[in-house]
Amino acid sequence: MKKIHSAALIVSLIAALGSPIGAMAQANGQAVAIKAAEPADLSDGEVKKIDKDAGKITLKHGDIKNLDMPGMTMVFGVKDKSLLDTVKAGDKVKFKATSESGKLFVTEIHGGK
């Protein structure tokens, strides 16, 4: 009788691991992870033009809070030209821009192609 009881306990433990409560905890963990990976310094943009040879991208962008810049269309440089392989003209993207020695660079771009 005792043996059967502990077997039932193990089965219910396994069931609990696969239960909706377990899935919910996992989903919550993911939501937190997504928030952490998307900091406030990402800005909205639309790709207008890409010049891979020159390492430049033209973006129509919304407010760039970390650069204190209002929305406009302008050209940014990229340090890593392979970044330009991830987007095409017309893509709506989220990007991160930084200012270095008076020049503006896109360092991250998400949601392209």
Ligand SMILES: [Cu+2]
């Ligand atoms: Cu601008």
